Amino acid sequence: MTRTHCPYCALQCGTRLEVSPQGLTVSPDEDFPVNAGRLCLKGWTAARVLAAPDRLTSPLMRPRPGTAQRPVSWETALDHVGAELRRIVRAHGPDAVAVFGGGGLTNEKAYTLGKFARVALGTSQIDYNGRFCMSSAAAAGSAAFGLDRGLPFPVTDLASADVVLLAGANVAETMPPLMQHLAGADLIVVDPRRSATAERAALHLSPAPGTDLALALGLLHAAVVEGHLDHDYVAQRTSGFDEAWRRAAEWWPERTERVTGVPVADQFAAVRMLAAAKRSYVLTGRGAEQHSKGTDTVSAYINLALALGMPGREGSGYGCLTGQGNGQGGREHGQKADQLPGYRRITDPAARAHVAGVWGVDPGDLPGAGPSGYELLDSLGRPGGPRALLVFGSNPVVSAPAARGIAERLAALDLLVVADFVPSETVRTADVVLPVTQWAEEDGTMTNLEGRVLRRRRAIDPPPGVRSDLWVLRELAVRLGQPGERFPDDPGDVFAELRRASAGGLADYSGIEPEYLGSTMDAVDAAGPAGPAYWPYPAGGTPTPRLFLERFAHDDGRARFRAVGHRDAAELPDGTYPLHATTGRVLAQYQSGAQTRRVPESMEADGEAFVEVHPDTARRNGLTEGRLARVVSRRGATVARVRTVASLRTDTVFLPFHFPGAGRANLITNPALDPVSRMPEFKVCAVRLEPLGTG
Numbered sequence: 141m142t143r144t145h146c147p148y149c150a151l152q153c154g155t156r157l158e159v160s161p162q163g164l165t166v167s168p169d170e171d172f173p174v175n176a177g178r179l180c181l182k183g184w185t186a187a188r189v190l191a192a193p194d195r196l197t198s199p200l201m202r203p204r205p206g207t208a209q210r211p212v213s214w215e216t217a218l219d220h221v222g223a224e225l226r227r228i229v230r231a232h233g234p235d236a237v238a239v240f241g242g243g244g245l246t247n248e249k250a251y252t253l254g255k256f257a258r259v260a261l262g263t264s265q266i267d268y269n270g271r272f273c274m275s276s277a278a279a280a281g282s283a284a285f286g287l288d289r290g291l292p293f294p295v296t297d298l299a300s301a302d303v304v305l306l307a308g309a310n311v312a313e314t315m316p317p318l319m320q321h322l323a324g325a326d327l328i329v330v331d332p333r334r335s336a337t338a339e340r341a342a343l344h345l346s347p348a349p350g351t352d353l354a355l356a357l358g359l360l361h362a363a364v365v366e367g368h369l370d371h372d373y374v375a376q377r378t379s380g381f382d383e384a385w386r387r388a389a390e391w392w393p394e395r396t397e398r399v400t401g402v403p404v405a406d407q408f409a410a411v412r413m414l415a416a417a418k419r420s421y422v423l424t425g426r427g428a429e430q431h432s433k434g435t436d437t438v439s440a441y442i443n444l445a446l447a448l449g450m451p452g453r454e455g456s457g458y459g460c461l462t463g464q465g466n467g468q469g470g471r472e473h474g475q476k477a478d479q480l481p482g483y484r485r486i487t488d489p490a491a492r493a494h495v496a497g498v499w500g501v502d503p504g505d506l507p508g509a510g511p512s513g514y515e516l517l518d519s520l521g522r523p524g525g526p527r528a529l530l531v532f533g534s535n536p537v538v539s540a541p542a543a544r545g546i547a548e549r550l551a552a553l554d555l556l557v558v559a560d561f562v563p564s565e566t567v568r569t570a571d572v573v574l575p576v577t578q579w580a581e582e583d584g585t586m587t588n589l590e591g592r593v594l595r596r597r598r599a600i601d602p603p604p605g606v607r608s609d610l611w612v613l614r615e616l617a618v619r620l621g622q623p624g625e626r627f628p629d630d631p632g633d634v635f636a637e638l639r640r641a642s643a644g645g646l647a648d649y650s651g652i653e654p655e656y657l658g659s660t661m662d663a664v665d666a667a668g669p670a671g672p673a674y675w676p677y678p679a680g681g682t683p684t685p686r687l688f689l690e691r692f693a694h695d696d697g698r699a700r701f702r703a704v705g706h707r708d709a710a711e712l713p714d715g716t717y718p719l720h721a722t723t724g725r726v727l728a729q730y731q732s733g734a735q736t737r738r739v740p741e742s743m744e745a746d747g748e749a750f751v752e753v754h755p756d757t758a759r760r761n762g763l764t765e766g767r768l769a770r771v772v773s774r775r776g777a778t779v780a781r782v783r784t785v786a787s788l789r790t791d792t793v794f795l796p797f798h799f800p801g802a803g804r805a806n807l808i809t810n811p812a813l814d815p816v817s818r819m820p821e822f823k824v825c826a827v828r829l830e831p832l833g834t835g
């Protein structure tokens with residue numbers, strides 16, 4: 141039996157793997173407190189992807205552009221990629237090669253990918269799909285608290301909460317085992333849809349898509365005028381309230397109702413519930429974050445929490461429910477365009493000197509900050525843009541906004557290399573495909589949504605022909621003229637180096653002994669003598685399960701209110717596109733679906749693209765339950781099966797984003813970017829509906 145963690149979401153549920161002649165079986169780890177013996181459908185069936193019939197087991201290459209991918213040896217594939225990268229860098233400079241990573245990569249892979257880009261390629265053009273996930277919450281959390289750790293407290297603290305406000309988080313479908321920790325709390329759910337989580341709420345607030353920020357400002361207004369402001373806390377632990385209040389003062393309840401559709405009575409009910417509770421939390425998810433004003437929206441919710449004196453108090457607080465499995469660790473160790481390991485700013489001279497010292501290079505040779513994920517993808521193959529792209533652990537053909545344009549950008553490249561374990565839609569477009577290991581076949585660490593560093597443990601051998609991402613990166617680095625020892629392919633060696641690189645940074649892992657992680661897996665996961673390995677965990681220090689209890693991470697120890705004002709979504713409904721479209725997830729599928737669409741149980745539960753429409757809206761547009769419809773925006777059209785849902789707003793349709801081909805929800809989404817986080821506006825765009833034949 142091997143104890144490890146689910147390969148999917150940021151909850152990182154503990155699992156036990158049993159190997160038998162019939163294959164691998166997964167069961168929940170009763171002793172891991174985050175899931176406490178529970179898993180969702182995706183976790184129970186995670187072993188299916190290891191044995192996917194179309195698993196990639198050999199490198200693939202196209203002999204010539206436009207021809208089919210053919211199996212080749214590793215040597216042929218790596219030599220070809222190395223030669224092409226050298227040619228492109230020689231002809232166009234290092235920024236002609238770009239790298240796109242993923243929030244599911246282990247810490248060791250994310251760290252090595254960032255180092256590979258900056259040292260072996262010398263490119264600034266690296267970002268990752270976490271930019272599409274929690275970047276707005278990361279930016280708002282950093283601004284407010286001086287540090288971004290999704291939950292600055294253990295998940296299990298939520299179990300004693302009296303009230304939890306969930307803003308744009310459908311926990312019952314995306315992280316079902318988390319619901320056990322919310323069972324004792326009254327839930328306030330902010331979601332335009334009556335989601336599975338909203339069904340269980342004591343109070344459901346249903347703002348029009350794109351008006352979440354106005355609602356958060358209105359809630360702060362209601363809290364202040366009703367006398368719930370925690371004056372002592374605001375005076376002693378925060379700064380900037382007056383400026384923030386001046387903006388929120390404009391959002392009196394009737395105006396908030398007019399803009400958001402949330403009744404005045406519900407606004408007051410929400411703040412009374414929060415203010416009356418002894419222990420309460422505000423948690424945000426993608427629904428609040430994936431907007432062209434996502435950072436401001438999260439800041440407005442943090443402002444509300446600060447006004448009520450919640451963050452930095454045991455039993456209360458603010459947190460972001462990070463989405464991807466290693467969304468937290470993935471943004472800490474250098475695959476983000478503007479960061480170096482340890483959550484350091486790449487523009488900080490001291491950070492550059494420290495990391496360059498660990499890497500054995502001159503700080504002056506490290507490139508600066510590059511473009512964000514969508515901007516990077518959108519620049520591919522354009523004049524002056526990258527000519528080659530390496531993708532690790534991501535499927536942007538399905539997951540990027542305005543997906544048709546991104547597919548065109550990928551097609552314009554001289555070289556597209558994709559490392560993956562299944563033939564995702566992006567793999568199918570690649571010039572070179574490199575088959576790599578997946579979760580139960582590899583060792584490493586993951587950092588879950590609590591900032592808790594966990595051990596991923598190898599239980600089985602990978603199929604013959606498959607290699608680890610770390611090995612691939614070392615082989616490519618050598619072909620680019622790097623000494624092989626600079627790019628270790630043993631996860632333990634990489635973790636040891638990562639600890640040194642992170643030392644002194646915000647996300648300091650230097651106190652986590654590799655043996656500590658290893659030995660504790662045999663007892664209680666990562667619960668060693670000093671307790672679970674929550675960062676920051678400096679060498680010679682102790683882990684930090686709860687942040688901010690004494691002081692926030694800004695130099696003056698205070699949290700900052702951010703003065704933010706509402707603005708409309710980048711695109712509003714009009715005569716041609718009269719409805720809001722919003723996107724999200726279903727329980728059975730994960731992210732772009734590249735993994736879960738290979739799981740029969742997931743496909744049986746939810747196996748094709750659909751669009752939720754209110755029955756009146758369906759009637760008005762000539763749509764029939766169970767038939768196909770086209771959902772058309774200014775960027776294109778997607779095809780989905782109609783599901784009529786009486787609880788949905790009549791001005792809104794909902795599409796899950798897990799499905800490929802003509803059913804890609806991202807064919808219609810708007811790439812308008814948040815000015816701070818550079819998050820695209822996945823959550824709202826304007827569309828019209830058209831019936832499609834009799835399918």
Ligand code: SF4
Binds near residue numbers: 151179
């Ligand atoms: Fe896996 Fe997340 Fe489901 Fe837990 S909640 S089993 S980590 S997908």
